Amino acid sequence: MENEIVKLALSQGIWAALSIVLIFYILKAQEKRDISQEERKEISGDNIKAVGEI
Numbered sequence: 001m002e003n004e005i006v007k008l009a010l011s012q013g014i015w016a017a018l019s020i021v022l023i024f025y026i027l028k029a030q031e032k033r034d035i036s037q038e039e040r041k042e043i044s045g046d047n048i049k050a051v052g053e054i
Helices: 003-011 014-053
Strands: none
Touching: 003 014
16 A cells, blocks of 8 residues: 555655655654553553552
């Protein structure tokens, strides 16, 4: 799907293609950050529970 969108953007010009590629890059980077944030939340929750047990 991404390749089709990039091909369509290329037909509209280089700036359109670069914009689309940048959007996909940002979305993938955000997804990685979201996963890392979820992992940190789980670790923090575990740590808070451990401290509460003490």
